[in-house]
Amino acid sequence: MQFLTLVCGLLLLSTLVFRLGRGRAVQLSGGSGRVLHSLPSYYGYFVALWCGLPALILVCAWLIFEPFILKSLVLSSLPAEAAQMTPVRLSLLMNEVRQMAASGDYRFASDQLARDAAEHYHGLKSISFAAMAVSAVCLAMLGAWFGMQRVSAKLRGRNAVEGIVTLFLIASSTIAIFTTIGIVLSLLFESLRFFSKIPIGDFLFGLNWSPQMAMRTDQVGSSGAFGAVPLFTGTLLISVIAMVVAVPIGLLSAIYMAEYAHPKFRSVAKPLLEVLAGIPTVVYGFFAVMTVAPALRDFGAQLGFTISAESALSTGIVMGVMIIPFISSLSDDVITAVPDSLRHGSYGLGATHSETIKQVVLPAALPGIVGGVLLAVSRAIGETMIVVMAAGLSAHLTANPLASVTTVTVQIVTLLVGDQEFDSPKTLSAFALGLVLFCVTLALNVVALNVVRKYREKYD
């Protein structure tokens, strides 16, 4: 809250300074705009930027470095006994201290040491905030003064302001690159730590997955098994079922919408199909658990099959339903992009509508459709909530769609929800799974996007 007030205060100050700068420029022009290089408001923006930007940069830098400095200050203030603590114990202590200082509630301190440290931390933090606020406001004033000094008829206000704006635009567009780098680095870093404990071959080709680690080393099964093949096959099984449901239904609906449907029918049915795409996946997960799985189980019982309550079949069907609109809207786009001249040629040779579609339109649209299906596969593989709610937890190496299987995303969620220790292979394995997931979906996306783009160029 205090922080928000500070930022708002700085923004308010900048607005004020904007008016000052603009007023100064108007004054300089003496009523005629000709003496000024830029419009008066640009001088206002110029001064406001000088006022606001350095102060905001200072605040950001302060916030980034504050935790590190506070931590070392608190650690150095701890009594001598703390110096003998192991690094793990120290980091636990710091966590507790930080939490207590943030909530201002010291009642549940584990010991006097932690309590004192938390109070010390809290005190330092309020000093630090006050110092930050004062220096930010001072810097803002200083910047405003400096900016005002530079306002003159010759100053190229517009160029200066536009330069800053361009910088902001470029910086915003590079966020995508930094996000990708961030994903790769963070996954790779934790995965390498994991692979230093579990050999990468065991992870990628092992057939046994049971990441539960015993608490003590002398217990039976103290080291978990991290063979991810059952997860890969489980993911594949569910994705294949989803595709078996989604591809025919999605493709045929797209063909009907694009080729046969009356515009009125299309204008009703298409948005309705898109509703399926807009429903959150957690809702599909609940639907799978509450409705589809029991229905399938009863149906199977009548036929004499035992269908698991967490069967790959029910999960896959529901995921397929989720993907239908994805496939149908992508295919619809590609089918309508096929030039009419091809259709007319086919009609001219006496082909019926469906023959034209099957023998001319679909082959022409095939690359785009394949691209769309690949994108859908990548979405099915990465889908989380449906499988977390509806698929099983234990890993079985099976291709039976009636049995329960688990997937990569389910395991990532189960491994990372709840208490975590960041040095156990159990937690780290989630990042290794994440890395595999990222690589596979990335490969699928790159191929699919290239196919789609090439295809688009063909008819443009």
Added chain:
Amino acid sequence: MSASPVAKLSARDAGQRLRGRYRSERRFRMYGICSIAVALVFLAVLLGSIISHGYSAFVQTKMALPIDFAADIIDPEGHRDHAALSSADYRALIAAALVRKFPDIEDDRTAKRDLSRAISQGAENELRKIVLDDPSVIGSTREVWLTAAAPADMLEKGNVPHNSDSGFSDATLAKLDQMKADGKIKLAFNSNLFTSGDSRQPELAGLLGAVVGSVYSLLITIALSFPLGVAAAVYLEEFAKKNRFTDLIEVNINNLAAVPSIVFGLLALEIFLNVLGLPRSAPLVGGLALTLVSLPTIIISARVALKAVPPWIREAAQGLGASRQQMVMHHVLPLAMPGILTGTIIAMARAIGESAPLLMIGMVAFVVDTPATPMDPATALPVQVYLWAASPERAFVERTSAAILVLLACLAVMNATAIYLRKKFERRW
């Protein structure tokens, strides 16, 4: 004209073939209609099952009991001070009222316990509130409508069979039936669902905390992803030259749009929590994660909107002496704004239903309190659905469906706004 026998035969053949081809034509059409029908049936079953499970959660069973606000239980010392009134044993008042209504359970402890299970633990708070609001009720007897506990609620709504499977003994069931016949049991609007946070007791669990958590996350997401997304789109569409660097950016954006959201969750966990040390379970971090998820979508839709502005607008602006930035900021961007807003709203609707990244950063905790700031632990609406769906109690099925209905209503409103904007401001050049 003499037709050869061969030609006659082939004409008949041709007729047959033609009929076959027309049949296959009709069949093909049927496939299309059927698949659309299948998809729509799925949609109908999905919505139907959620609504049929969930509509009853919007009402809550209430039971009227003649409560004797006995002074010796509430305030034995007679000071009427706040602390004493707050900590009094209101459960005893309810137990006494039950005994007074059904004297036969007085000595039967099992029956007493069984019957008192029909009243929610929250009923004590309701009595406390009555007394604290108006201490003059002490000493009087009045009929008070109390919240029924989940088992009684389920029984009243017919979600459990009216026999010993309901969790009540037959004697208790008979008493509840008698109360119902007397008009002492009614269904009232369940305001609790919207005014309280999560609870282990289904009848006390509400969505307020989750809604507030979602709103905080969404505000942060909008505040960050809209300006950044529009800026990136403007740069790529209006200023960037075609070169390797901009190609790289484009490839990255397209790929990020298709990266599974759980991977963004892992990124947020590693960078925001482990490296930057931001608080776990906080809507602030949730908002940051959702920003990363929704940025690519916003950039792509904003670029489409910018592309749709015809080039002569740009030429005219520049011909009048505007700089490139003036042209973009004063003319192109305002004209593209309806399209950009539509895309942003759709991206936000997607973000509000997103739960996988939030699971990664710990927004799945059991949080009773409504978060006061974006730094407090919280859940979000879809995560609350996930949490309630995992609860074993029968009554939470109804709550989960109700939470989904609230979520879907939010999405419907957002999407309707987007469609309205598109219809209202769409321009054909």
